[in-house]
Amino acid sequence: MKKRMKKRLIGKKVAVPALSAMLLFSLAACSDSEKSSGDSKDGKSSTPEIRIMTTAYTPDPPADDSPALKELEKFTNTNITMNWVLNSSYTDKLNITLASGDLPEIMMIPSKIPSFVSAVRDGAFWELGPYLKDYPNLSKANEITLQNSAIDGKIYGIYRSRPLGRLGVTIRADWLKNLGLETPKTIDEFYNVLKGFTENDPDGNGKDDTYGMVVSKYTGPFDIMQIWFGAPNKWGEKGGKLEPDFMTDEYMDALKFFKKLYDEKLINEDFAVMDPQKWGDPLMNSQAGVIVDVLDRGRRADEDFKKSNPELTEPIDIFGAVEGPEGLRSLPTSGYSGLLAIPKSSVKTEKELKQVLAFIDKLNEEEAQKLAYNGVEGRHYEMKDGKLNLLTNNDQALINEFTDINQFVPGIPESRFIQPELTAVREKEAQILLDNEKIVVPNPAESLLSEVYAQKGQQLDNIINDARIKFIVGQIDEAGFKDAINLWRSTGGDDYIKEINDLYKKIKK
Numbered sequence: 001m002k003k004r005m006k007k008r009l010i011g012k013k014v015a016v017p018a019l020s021a022m023l024l025f026s027l028a029a030c031s032d033s034e035k036s037s038g039d040s041k042d043g044k045s046s047t048p049e050i051r052i053m054t055t056a057y058t059p060d061p062p063a064d065d066s067p068a069l070k071e072l073e074k075f076t077n078t079n080i081t082m083n084w085v086l087n088s089s090y091t092d093k094l095n096i097t098l099a100s101g102d103l104p105e106i107m108m109i110p111s112k113i114p115s116f117v118s119a120v121r122d123g124a125f126w127e128l129g130p131y132l133k134d135y136p137n138l139s140k141a142n143e144i145t146l147q148n149s150a151i152d153g154k155i156y157g158i159y160r161s162r163p164l165g166r167l168g169v170t171i172r173a174d175w176l177k178n179l180g181l182e183t184p185k186t187i188d189e190f191y192n193v194l195k196g197f198t199e200n201d202p203d204g205n206g207k208d209d210t211y212g213m214v215v216s217k218y219t220g221p222f223d224i225m226q227i228w229f230g231a232p233n234k235w236g237e238k239g240g241k242l243e244p245d246f247m248t249d250e251y252m253d254a255l256k257f258f259k260k261l262y263d264e265k266l267i268n269e270d271f272a273v274m275d276p277q278k279w280g281d282p283l284m285n286s287q288a289g290v291i292v293d294v295l296d297r298g299r300r301a302d303e304d305f306k307k308s309n310p311e312l313t314e315p316i317d318i319f320g321a322v323e324g325p326e327g328l329r330s331l332p333t334s335g336y337s338g339l340l341a342i343p344k345s346s347v348k349t350e351k352e353l354k355q356v357l358a359f360i361d362k363l364n365e366e367e368a369q370k371l372a373y374n375g376v377e378g379r380h381y382e383m384k385d386g387k388l389n390l391l392t393n394n395d396q397a398l399i400n401e402f403t404d405i406n407q408f409v410p411g412i413p414e415s416r417f418i419q420p421e422l423t424a425v426r427e428k429e430a431q432i433l434l435d436n437e438k439i440v441v442p443n444p445a446e447s448l449l450s451e452v453y454a455q456k457g458q459q460l461d462n463i464i465n466d467a468r469i470k471f472i473v474g475q476i477d478e479a480g481f482k483d484a485i486n487l488w489r490s491t492g493g494d495d496y497i498k499e500i501n502d503l504y505k506k507i508k509k
Contacts, residue, residue, distance in 0.1 A: 048355055049079040051104035051346070053097060054407045055338075056084035060396075061404040067379055068371045068402035075371070076362045084404065103343040105356050108408060109157055110338045117449060120156050126342045126353055129155035135357060137364035140413035144440060145335030150447035153507030157339025158360050161411035164335035165320065165436020167224050170298035172289040173317035175202035175210075183317055187228055187257070190322045194266040197289035213261070214288035215271035216279040219465060221292040226254035227331045227441055228324040235445040241501050242445055244493075246464050247485060250325075255481070258472045272469045295320070295429045302425040318428060320436045332440035340408060363409045366416040372409045373417035375402035381418070388418045448503040456492040463488045 061084040062069050073080050083104060085093045095115050097103065109116050119125060129146075132138045132155070142164060149159040176183065176193070179202050184190040194212025196202065202210055215221050227233065230250035235242045245251050261267045268274065268282065282288040283301060291297060298318035305315035321330045340360060347353050362368060374381050374388070380402060382389050392398045422430065453460070467484030470476045476484070489497075 047077060047079050048359070049081065050106060050356060050359055051081045051083065052106045052108075052408050053083040053085065053094075053104045054106075054108035054404075055087040055090050055110070056404045056407065057087055058400055058403055059086070060400045062401055066401045066405075067376045068405055071376055072368060072371045072405065075365075075367050076359055078359050101345065103346045105342065105346050106360070106408065107341050107343060108160075108338050109341045112151060112449065114454075116341070117151055120151050124344060125156050126344055126347065127154050127156055128158065128342070128357070131354070131357055134354075135361035137361045137412050138357065138410075142335060142413070142437070144332060144442045147442060148332075148334045148446045149336050149339055151449065152503070153447050157341040158357075158410050158412070159336035160338045160340070160407075160409070161413075161415075162333060162335060162337045163433045164332045165330055165433050165440055166294050166296070166333050167220075167331050168292075168295040168298075168318055168320040168432060168436065169322075170283070170291045170293065170295075170301055171317050171319070172197070172202065172283075172286075173314050174312060175289045176317070177314075178202050178204055183319055184322055186323045191257075191261075191266075194261065194290060195264070198264070198266050202289060203286055209287065211268060211282075211288055212266040213290040213292065214274075214279060214282040215267050215292075216274040216276040217272055218276040218279065219468075222254075222258060222468065224292050224331045225258070226251055227329050228322055229254040229257065230324055230326040230329070233331060233441045233443040235443055235500065237444060242504055243497065246468075252478065252481070253325075255468065255471055259474070262472050263474070272473065295432055299423070299425050299429050302423065314424075316425060318425060318432065320432045321439065328439045329441050330436045330439045332436075332442065334446075340410065360410065364412050364416070369406075369409060369411070369415065369417040371402065372405040373402075383418075387421055445500050445504065447507070448500055450496060450499050450503070452492055452496040452499050456496070459491060460488055460493055460496065463491065 062082070064082075069080060069082070081104075090110060091113060094107070094109070094113070097107070098115055098119060116125075129150075132141060138158065141159070142161075145159055145161065145164055146155055149155065149157065171183065171193070173183075175197055179196045179200055181193055181196055182189075184193050197210055197212040201207070213221075226245070231248055231254055232245045232250075234245055236245060236248060238248075262269070262271075268288070279293075280291065280297065280301070283291050284304065291301075295318050298316050302316035305312050309315075321328050342353060342356055347356055363372075370377070375392075375398075377383070379391065380398060381391055450457075463484055467476065467481050471478075471481050485493075
């Protein structure tokens, strides 16, 4: 086996000058990097060698002699050379690597950063979409997540899966029980619960010191709830053309509902200035009974309540969505965190590309996922009576032998590693994540990258976000909100709409 030199973890920030996409591509094309996968120096077939660049969240990621990494090499029949880079420095290091021309076979791209998008458009990375159908795991990739991860409607990286249906509602189950209420199923029932939590002393202390739902200046709860009313996810199709969500009647219906909650003091009056870092405090302090956010907030709240007060046997319930005019609908997350992209400068032929894709596909198998998330059985964990029992005993050196390997495991089509024993709320969360995937509303423009938005997006977003807050608190009425839309359009919004629709037509052909 060829001796492999470990590229040690980079932790220092480096200033990176702006680089043209053409320069990135030409430098990459001129590279004389290591010999491509599957061939040795004498031209004979050998164990494929794959270099991977990805993030590390610990200063001491798995070394070359990591037992977990060695087992993964055996399982995939691949010699793996890792280039770990601290997450805090990753984008800087990625740009430097792109410019250097010495590119690994697999590069983790954390987001659609300009340097990567430019390199893609100049042909520096393989388009992977046409090949996915040929692999047992990759062929099962979620279509919405693929669309969300695409650039100009095409797939240039294997997404690292994250729950698509992660958003939902956390609610005080004990308060519901105290008031004789059920978990709400419709928008009207949701409103009635918030009203009961505000007016009917759900904690039974005889004081008027509770309210329905806590909201912060983070706009997520409003974005989630407006989907219940039938509003599109950022862009909706009407008459064959895309229009922004805030131009629809359904968006205005949701806005009027939010104003009603504010007027009746069912949400906190200081929501527009509340620090999102303190958003969960009113729930944990038994001031508010509901948060609309990620479902795992509910799981964490349930566990924290039980630790602080063991008498609370069922303090928290969670659910995905309530039914609105168009039935059950949920706002999805992007469904991924980063992409595994394959450069053409290091993977030169279609044959080599298929070898790399076969490796990535195999990373999704149960054995590979267990090595990445659980470590080596008998060394890092054992199974006792069918349950996971950790052997690391907080030994950081042992933990570091497999921690961060999961940073290049896609998890497609699902998680297959060994999970810890589930509480009732954790079990419900797992089921809701699956159920939500059936009702998420995709954004048809997610893969479209607008030059107008790149230049004016912050300004355009601020116009609508400010108008939404002003409407909710009563500073403007419906006519005032329409004035804000007109300002948005004249500030660059019309150009944005035109560009998005031109791009949309291209990917529809």
